[in-house]
Amino acid sequence: xxxxxDFDVLSPHFHAxxxxxxxxxxxxxxxxxxxxxxxxRTWFTVTHDACAALLKDSESFAxxxxxxxxxxxxRILKCLPRTIGLLALNMIGYDDPxxxxxxxxxxxxxxxxxxxxxxPMITHIADRLLDRLEGKREVDLMSxxxxxxxxxxxxxxxxxxxxxxxxxxxxxGDLKDTANVGAIIRAIPGVVRAVRYxxxxxxxxGGALSDGLVAALCHADMDGLRLSEDExxxxxxxxxxxxxxxxxxxxxxxxxxxxxxxDERLRLQDDPSLMPTCVEECLRYVSPVQMTKPxxxxxxxxxxxxxxxxxxxxxxxxxAANCDPAKFENPHRFDITRHPNPHLxxxxxxxxCLGFQLARVEAAIAFERILTRFPSLSLNGNPxxxxxxxxxxxxxxxxxPVEMAA
Numbered sequence: 001x002x003x004x005x006d007f008d009v010l011s012p013h014f015h016a017x018x019x020x021x022x023x024x025x026x027x028x029x030x031x032x033x034x035x036x037x038x039x040x041r042t043w044f045t046v047t048h049d050a051c052a053a054l055l056k057d058s059e060s061f062a063x064x065x066x067x068x069x070x071x072x073x074x075r076i077l078k079c080l081p082r083t084i085g086l087l088a089l090n091m092i093g094y095d096d097p098x099x100x101x102x103x104x105x106x107x108x109x110x111x112x113x114x115x116x117x118x119x120p121m122i123t124h125i126a127d128r129l130l131d132r133l134e135g136k137r138e139v140d141l142m143s144x145x146x147x148x149x150x151x152x153x154x155x156x157x158x159x160x161x162x163x164x165x166x167x168x169x170x171x172x173g174d175l176k177d178t179a180n181v182g183a184i185i186r187a188i189p190g191v192v193r194a195v196r197y198x199x200x201x202x203x204x205x206g207g208a209l210s211d212g213l214v215a216a217l218c219h220a221d222m223d224g225l226r227l228s229e230d231e232x233x234x235x236x237x238x239x240x241x242x243x244x245x246x247x248x249x250x251x252x253x254x255x256x257x258x259x260x261x262x263d264e265r266l267r268l269q270d271d272p273s274l275m276p277t278c279v280e281e282c283l284r285y286v287s288p289v290q291m292t293k294p295x296x297x298x299x300x301x302x303x304x305x306x307x308x309x310x311x312x313x314x315x316x317x318x319x320a321a322n323c324d325p326a327k328f329e330n331p332h333r334f335d336i337t338r339h340p341n342p343h344l345x346x347x348x349x350x351x352x353c354l355g356f357q358l359a360r361v362e363a364a365i366a367f368e369r370i371l372t373r374f375p376s377l378s379l380n381g382n383p384x385x386x387x388x389x390x391x392x393x394x395x396x397x398x399x400x401p402v403e404m405a406a
Contacts, residue, residue, distance in 0.1 A: 004035040009290070009317075015388035015395050018287075019332050022046070022320040031304045031314070037392060042294060043306070043314035048327040048344065050304050051316035054295060056349040060303065061295035061314065062095050063351065068296035068311045090231075090238040092293060092351065099350065105227055106235060106354060109216035115357045118157065122362055125152045126369040133404060138380055141370075141400040146252035149366055150244045157358070158236060159212010160201065168194060172240065198233045213239065239355070245394070246288050247359045251366045252397045253286035254279070257334055258367070259402070260383045264336050269371055278336035279363045284343035285334050287319040291393045292347060318344050319395070376405050 007025055008014045014021055025032055030050035035041050045051045054061060062068045091102035129145050129152075139145075155165040171190035201208045208214040217232055227235065258265040258278075268274050294315040297308040308314070322343045323331040346353035353359070370377065379386070380401035387398040 004033045004041050007032070007034055009034070010037070010390055010392045012388040012390055012398075015391070016384070016386075018290075018319055018395070019323055022317075022323055025317065025320050026324060029305060031306045033306075039294065039313065039315075039392075041313075043308070043312060044291065044317040044320075045304070045314065046317045046320035048321040048324040048342075051318060051321040051344055052348055053304070054314065054316050055292065055344070055347055055351065058095065058350060060298055060301065062298050063093055063099070063293065063295060064095050065296045065311070065313075067095055068298050070296060070311045090234045092238060096350065101222065101225060102227075102231065102235070103350070103354075104222045105220040105225070106217065106239075108220045108222060109213055110354065115361050118153075118358070119361060119365065121156055122149075122153055122365050123369065125149060125156070126365055127373075130369060130373050133374075136404055139402055139404055141255060141402050142252050142397055143399075145366070145370065146255065146400060147248045149251065150247040150362060153247075153358075153362055154240055154244050157213055158239070159209035159214050159216075161207050161209065164197070164201070164207075168197065171197070194237075195233055198236055199229060202229070202232055202236075242353065242355050247362050249288035249394060249396045250282060250286060250359060250363050252400050253288055253395060254282035254363055254367060255370070256379070256383070256386065256397060256400055257282060257286060258371075259377065259379045261334050264334055265371070268336055268367070269375060272368065274336050275364050275368060276360075277339055277341065278367065279360050280341045280343065281334065281336050281338050282363065283345040283360075284322045284328070284338070284341055286395060287322045287343075287345060288395050289345060289393065290317065290319040290395055292316040292318060292351075316344070316347075318347075374404050378403050 005025075005028060007021055009018075009021065025044070025046045028046075030047045031043055031045055033041065033043050045054045065071075091099050091106065094102065126149055129148055133139055133144060151169050152165065155168055156162075160168055171194040172187070198214075200206050202214050202218055208218070214232075214236060217227055217235060220226065258268065264278075268278050292315050294313045297303075297310055297312040297314065299310050301308050321327075322345065325331050327342060328338075346356040346359075380403045386401065389396040389398050
């Protein structure tokens with residue numbers, strides 16, 4: 001068994017400039033073994049090809065550890081309060097056929113609202129937030145814009161009554177670092193309130209708007225199968241987390257990168273038609289989701305040159321795949337015209353990100369509205385001095401201080 005490597009993949013120093021570490025990881029081979037907080041000894045795929053192969057191989061690797069002979073997760077869930085434990089009942093932790101059932105029901109609900117229909121609503125929310133910044137000289141965009149835009153959008157997409165948005169956001173405001181046990185414990189009271197609220201609002205006459213995702217999930221039906229109330233609440237939490245935190249760091253990281261690369265920012269402002277490729281390059285270069293949830297080896301096998309035992313844990317290190325020189329020319333360069341751009345920021349295979357279109361549109365609208373309304377926007381201080389959070393699996397700025405006008 002290979003000895004685990006000591007790579008720093010969670011410090012602020014790493015997140016400020018991850019490329020040297022990611023290059024060293026790939027130099028060790030397609031698969032490396034590391035010892036990490038909470039996860040312990042874990043295998044990681046670090047090349048583009050190996051990451052894609054792992055995420056597509058449901059026969060060799062399971063998402064549910066029980067399908068690889070491990071009962072640890074089931075024992076942990078039994079020890080948790082029921083309100084918290086039910087949040088694990090979402091499709092991201094299941095394999096087929098259960099995953100296919102849940103994914104089919106959610107896909108059906110999502111299809112009721114097209115992304116094009118959502119664009120005016122997202123633009124309205126972005127402009128409302130930017131209205132508050134008019135006349136200000138210095139602003140922390142993380143707290144004033146980047147975090148609140150996805151929060152407000154996902155509340156609207158879910159169809160929560162507008163008067164409830166601030167309550168819902170405050171209840172889940174502490175649920176920002178799901179890799180930090182202390183943060184999770186502190187967030188429990190708010191999560192309990194949010195679960196009670198979602199149970200109420202999702203019931204007939206509970207207040208969910210008829211054109212929102214909560215109502216669509218309530219009515220989704222596939223061959224007579226529907227979501228249970230527990231599954232519905234868990235699914236809403238999954239959509240909330242996926243639709244809020246990751247998009248927050250895509251927008252914040254993307255704005256930071258554009259403001260740190262003035263030539264590319266000016267290029268975008270001169271030619272707005274570059275926005276689609278700009279968003280894709282931000283997804284690749286920033287890689288807000290650094291790694292996937294772990295998979296578990298279903299059997300003993302040799303895979304990618306390494307020997308695996310049944311139950312061994314392995315995850316795809318997406319950030320390393322997204323700067324693999326075997327797949328990307330000049331991968332350390334931020335190039336908003338890069339095409340093709342086969343990044344893996346939304347994953348691949350059966351667990352491909354459900355909200356990929358919404359994330360792309362939110363980022364595009366966020367970049368377009370803020371750079372149009374504040375064309376002289378600039379970083380407040382040296383980019384090297386801007387702090388990143390200590391996080392495992394998420395590349396997150398602590399703050400994004402900017403000057404609104406020259």
